[in-house]
Amino acid sequence: MTRLVVVGHGPTAYRLIETLVDRGFDGRITVLGEEPRPAYDRVALTSYLTGKTAEDLTYPVPDGITLSLNARVTGIDREAGVVTTADGHAEPYDVLVLATGSSPFVPPVPGKDLDGCFVYRTIDDLDAIREASRGATAGIVIGGGLLGLEAADALRGLGLETHVVEMGGWLMPRQVDEGGGAVLRGHIEALGLGVHTGAGVKEIVAGPEGRVSGLVKPDGETIEAQVVVFSAGVRPRDELARSSGLAVGERGGIVVDDGMRTSDPAIYAIGECVLHDGMVYGLVGPCFTMAEVAADRILGGEGAFARADMSTKLKLLGVEVAQFGAMDGALDVTFMDPVTGVYQKLFVSDDARTLLGGICVGDATPYNSLKPFVGRELPGSPSELLFTGGPANMDLPDDAQVCSCNNVTKGQICSAIADKGLTDVAEIKSCTRAGTACGSCVPMLKQLLIKSGVEVSKALCEHFAYSRAELFDIVRVRGITTFSQLISEHGAGRGCDVCKPTVASILASLGNGHILDGEQAALQDTNDHFLANIQRNGTYSVVPRIPGGEITPDKLIVIGEVARDFGLYTKITGGQRIDLFGARVEQLPLIWKRLVDAGFESGHAYGKALRTVKSCVGSTWCRYGVQDSVGLAVALELRYRGLRSPHKLKSAVSGCARECAEARGKDFGIIATEQGWNLYVGGNGGFTPRHADLFASDLSTDELIRIIDRFLMFYIRTADRLQRTSVWLENQGLDYVKEVILEDSLGICAELEAQMERHVAGYADEWRAVLDDPDRLRRFVSFVNAPGTPDPSIAFEPEREQVKPVLIPLEPVRA
């Protein structure tokens, strides 16, 4: 039986072993790893400081292999075929694989070994950095590359004032050019980090206790800090190969051929420790490919490694940065928007037709859409492609690489979709591995699914074979008023957390009384059920409506008094109102009684419904204003309050073109003009922000309201579950929606308006209705058998003169 010994247990070794086991390798696998834990996802290392545990990051260890931890290999006896470890253990091998990775390079500056100096490579390093940051106020990262900025983000997350010192002229010199570096610097400085480029390190100095107290630059300037992290590049760990006489590169790296074989045919080397064709790879994608090639060779195959793509796309400190292909070319085209901090550059051949590479800072859309065209003819002129964010209907060649982490091509993905009948991204991931590492290719995977004609099933869930829009029509046309009737006549089973709230929302949009009446109560999410938003410790928030953000001093005082009396945490939200947090279920009616008595009503923060209509100060007070933005915002908020919809709805009104209310970030936003109002629709913030599109101009207030009535009702009728207006509008097409709403091309506008009139007429405050009804009130208890008892698992601790939840320790119950 072949005895295979692997030295090092990092991501590359993990991938090798997994591939061998998957492919039925029948030898004995022994792994000797120096770290005190099995291989973990180093790419995700930083998440260890933001909540992930070591266990979360650890890769599974396949059954049947022998894994020794804390086992550093110190010698290879190639004649005898034995490796020895630091503690004297000898392990014989037939085939040896070196997967020793790399170690951080620490430049030889005075003071580099002081207490308080760290590198950023292992979980142990992060533990040490976290510990040292406890008493510290400031930190410095030496090195402004990809890993340096990631480390800087981590220090910032640990609460340190953070500086980045980069020798080169700009940040991330390996990924972006000088122009991109300048834009990146703007982003990073805006986050409050100190950036020092073109700056070396003279020395690191110690304080009286011998610990790091700061860094002195060659110009004599001192930056104070108690934590210093070196991130000045990595060096292949080739010491073992060197001492046993294997060929290594002049500047480091174990020399291998295309089959990952070293100069000794019994020894392979893979991963970051390797020098292949003059290149050392510092990204996990090529390392994984090497692992697969070596596995194939060990199994007798002919796999070969070819020069790998070093494209990178990442989000650092919230800024997208990407680089693909070459970083120069005969011609280049640059798009730059200094206001939003976007910098995009394409390198093309001298006839401007072949794409050679590109750089993006601030917005990496071109990376996804254009990277597959590297080395090919572009589908349009470079400037046009940059301005429009890529070809609209992209037809990639089959051999174009879609997932660079796992080297999966479009052809492989499409044939997997076709041959194995894949229907969603999760299946593509498990079948082809595309999308499983950094995740940046997932949007492409979705597109390929749709292009492959996969009928992305419109069924809401296992209980209904209809889309939300279809269910809406069924309910509307057939006049159905209960979930039971709908599911027994048009569905199967008894529903779930997907279809029940959806149907509840449809019934509510069509005006079917109080949402907690009769059977409807059982359909509601916990938020709708308790008319409040659930928070992480099981308490709820209370959000009274403050239309247009306008509030009287007396009402402000009531909010303050209620918060004080119930010990609630208060926060002014981005929606121009005040949230009160930390209410237990049984306190909700007591709190709301006080609020309703003072003239407040539900703010529907809990529902998929209208949230707020923000406003700027407007013409009443503002010297620039041309219309009364506050007055309109109040009127709109009162008109559409309580309107249940496929997703939340937000709105804003600005009193002039300066747009202080940020109305174009809303589902429907209104901006005053000299002549009246401009209406914008389909905006949103959130994960994928979108500016609203101009829908109609210079409207009178009556015209405006009529158009919004129609627009909202048409959206409510036809959108999918949890589809914001932005996505809905893009699917329907702005022109089509304009035809339906402004020209009544479907002849339904009268009906839409009538439906909205019914909503407006039927509105009643949900909270007042609950307070008036003892039956509904009885549900607001923590325990049915002990109505007065508060939930003992809920506790608070002080923070900044208010309360915050004491979090409940987590240990999943394993079956």
Added chain:
Amino acid sequence: MTVLSENLSAGLEETGWTRVCAYADLMPERGACALVDGHQVALFRTFDGGLYAIGNRDPFSGAYVLSRGIVGTRGNEPTVASPMHKEVFSLVTGVCLDDPAVSVPTYRIRVAAGTVEVSLA
């Protein structure tokens, strides 16, 4: 596990059962929580009148909230979805159907003379 029996003689002394509420207090397809010997027990009454009792603690978030989730079915299995992040648990076995390595405890529950009783044994 469910024991549904309306005609258990009320006088019968049986250890371990705690009365928690009237059957009519439980809304169909909605949960409620009972505090039994310091344990938080989530009670559910399904559409067909069945009763189920599981631990109230959502193992994914650590919060005691499962009784406030949406009750439904997956296949023929009655379920509740955690109101925190929507993981679905079987009301019969307590096993999380989205991640079978995770489960919550189940408890015995029955109706005696119109009163719901729970046993931690």
